[in-house]
Amino acid sequence: MAPSTDPSQWTYTDYACFLNSHGFHNLNTLNEYLQWGLQAKMSPNVxxxxxxxxxxxxxxxxxxxxxxxxxxxxxxxxxxxxxxTSKEPSSPGSGxxxxxxxxxxxxxxxxxxxxxxxxxxxxxxxxxxxxxxxxxxxxxxxxxxxxxxxxxxxxxxxxxxxxxxxxxxxxxxxxxxxxxxxxxxxxxxxxxxxxxxxxxxxxxxxxxxxxxxxxxxxxxxxxxxxxxxxxxxxxxxxxxxxxxxxxxxxxxxxxxxxxxxxxxxxxxxxxxxxxxxxxxxxxxxxxxxxxxxxxxxxxxxxxTLKPADxxxxxxxxxxxxxxxxxxxxxxxxxxxxxxxxxxxxxxxxxxxxxxxxxxxxxxxxxxxxxxxxxxxxxxxxxxxxxxxxxxxxxxxxxxxxxxxxxxxxxxxxxxxxxxxxxxxxxxxxxxxTQALDRIATTSNTSRSHLSLLAVLALVYVPLSLACLIFALPSQLLPSRHYIYGFLPAAVGVALLFLLFGVRQLRQGLIRIKDRLAGGLTRKKVLAGEKFKVHRETGEKVWVNRQPTSTTEFGAGPYVTGGGPIGEEVRVAQTGTLSTPGRPSLRREQSSSSGRGSSKVRAKAKTRERKREAWDEV
Incomplete structure (x- = not known):
């Protein structure tokens, strides 16, 4: 309710409402409280x-x-x-x-x-x-x-x-x-x-x-x-x-x-x-x-005090x-x-x-x-x-x-x-952390138990089939020769399940495949790894692997592998190894002197001799 326009007619509720609406926000609760009193006086439903x-x-x-x-x-x-206001002040002894x-x-x-x-x-x-x-x-x-x-x-x-x-x-x-x-x-x-x-x-x-x-x-x-x-x-x-x-x-x-x-x-x-x-x-x-x-x-x-004090x-x-x-x-x-x-x-x-x-x-x-x-x-x-x-x-x-x-x-x-x-x-x-470790240990144990059960089941499948064949009655002896063909098939299926179903054996197969591929894994192929193969010795040399120090290669009897046929690796005279489609790798220039610079020169001579040896071959 808005207060009256005449301040002399204001009540204390109007005064608090006026102060609250003019920046005294600490009176907000008091204003709501007093307004509730006015509403309760006018309406019995409140x-x-x-x-x-x-x-x-x-x-x-x-x-x-x-x-x-x-x-x-x-x-x-x-x-x-x-x-x-009293005009006559009262005395302390007036009662x-x-x-x-x-x-x-x-x-x-x-x-x-x-x-x-x-x-x-x-x-x-x-x-x-x-x-x-x-x-x-x-x-x-x-x-x-x-x-x-x-x-x-x-x-x-x-x-x-x-x-x-x-x-x-x-x-x-x-x-x-x-x-x-x-x-x-x-x-x-x-x-x-x-x-x-x-x-x-x-x-x-x-x-x-x-x-x-x-x-x-x-x-x-x-x-x-x-x-x-x-x-x-x-x-x-x-x-x-x-x-x-x-x-x-x-x-x-x-x-x-x-x-x-x-x-x-x-x-x-x-x-x-x-x-x-x-x-x-x-x-x-x-x-x-x-x-x-x-x-x-x-x-x-x-x-002892006076009334004025x-x-x-x-x-x-x-x-x-x-x-x-x-x-x-x-x-x-x-x-x-x-x-x-x-x-x-x-x-x-x-x-x-x-x-x-x-x-x-x-x-x-x-x-x-x-x-x-x-x-x-x-x-x-x-x-x-x-x-x-x-x-x-x-x-x-x-x-x-x-x-x-x-x-x-x-x-x-x-x-x-x-x-x-x-x-x-x-x-x-x-x-x-301990709960997570226990969960991981339990999971690994369960996985190992499941793998062991799978191995046992797949091993005993051919044996069970063989026992079943040899346990056939004498009336079915002519059909044994036809049933014998199931034994190699069962053994092959069991081996496939063992190799591809058991995680430990599957990791071994992956290592064997990488070994047969000469180290050229799927990850390296997707990363764009390239190598050179010597025509006579068959030695593979990776040319775009990130090295610790830049290696220089010259033109020689190499066939480029791991990339499109015809790609060549060229070495500029400035010592920069440039590969098509990849940024250049600049040889690190050493600013050291004394013993450090002599080591750098020795390494450079060694690389030069290796390059000449490859050219002679």
Missing amino acids: RQPEFSRTMLLEFNKGSTRLSDLSDLNKLRLLLREWTR QPSGRIIMVDNAAPALIDTLGGLLNIDPSFFANHIGEGGAEPCTVQGPRDQVTIDYQTAFVPVNCPKEVEGMTLSSKSNYYRRVEVIPKQPRQKVAVVRRKISIWLRSSRTQQATDPWLAVVLVDPPLSNFAAGPTSFSSTGPPQSFSVLPYQGGYVDFVEMRKPQSMQQNDYRECAHNVQYSVGNTFDELLRHWQIQARDGLFSPPL VGAPALATIARPCLQLAAAETSNTLTFLSNILTSSSPASICTQHPIPNTTTLQRALSRTIFVDALLTTMKTSLSQTKEFACMSTAPNEHIAATYRTLLSSLHAHRSTTDATFSHLTALLTSTH
Whole structure:
């Protein structure tokens, strides 16, 4: 739908459509997503957006108040109240909170239109979260207002058929997340899906010093199932879907709220794991984390600060639990990929199969190639997240060290993948060579056996015929003299079959024929070989064979053979051997001096004496 000609009447959807049509191609996915929301609102036949869960967290002096804002009208009313221009600045002691976080799970197009239009959020924030590709790299050196944390999660599909390995899979929600099933798994199939957490912090430049800070957090819905089919927003999902289970317990759940030694050393990953939340509910996990942070005073300003100096916390402070969750899932996925590489290594394969076949090696090679491609994809997102954790205004050294360790572990896995790929390729090449050698040996053995059987059969045919003749009854004695004529014929036929049917004997016949023909084989005749025969001695001399050094022949008592009668070989005075129908062969001129030149002169004298001797004869 084209936007209105009056920009003041534009909605956030119109604004994103305008930017996309004027060169901002990174907003293509967001534009399609918002247009799908408009189509679903006007037509019930189009796939309708799913429910978006929205929660408001308000922080004030170590306490947190939770409010459900899933009602879109209520959310619009509050956002207009918070963003309206106030002439009288509010004081910190007026009872309003110091900051707010709006958490959105499975954001619908209408909710994105509301948040982006009322809070004036950059469309690239929503485009990075909804799109399949990674977030744009960080180019701003300094404070940032938004970040997208991209990571991978491993899970085990339940009752997943073998045919889904080559299909396009995606998780089922308002927007799609591509699912990659690791191919050629020996026992239980395992898949990997991309997950994202996007955080936007309202800049202090757009608000007064005493206004509460505001953050918007977008998280992906729990991964309950995935399906195969098209990834268009408006298309209805296929009827076949597959349930999932997390790998090794899935998400690290944080139930305990233990008091840390200090607010800067609190690592939320050390909390106990609850089996109840084993599906990966990011929404509930982050709610619990930020309540712990608010209780520890990370979101409350110190009492010593003046009201004019109070501002929003750093983006890294709000994103700390998100970074820790992403690090836990990335570590979990890398551990699983390490197990895949270990099971695909040649040593492990040779341990399980003392004589590995080609199928086993090819399956291991397919898994290795998939893991290498997955590690390459993870490297980009992990590097960007590590860069954000290290370059933020309030960096956490523990989180930065964790991401450095994860990145070094990823590089180690990639080197292991390269080594495994090289070993498997060499092993496959050796296996193929051995298989071809075995096939050739078997073929030669079978051919030899067949030749032996043919020889035995052809040898015993005349003997069998003779035995048959001599075994005739006495009444047929007069006819023996007529049947005796079949014996020489049978022997002759057997010899012909032996000579022309058995390969070894056939090669011997070819050599004998070449010997009788004086070396003039069919190949040489087709190549145009010619020779001279002495009239008295009958000696043959080839005249157009490619020599190592040019030989000169003069006119003499020779008859030209191997070519048309009357052809003669003439030697020019310049030492060039010319033959009709063939290019001239020039004698190689030696530029050497000393001992080398004396050898050349001696050879020339020898050739001259030979020519004179032939002329005398």
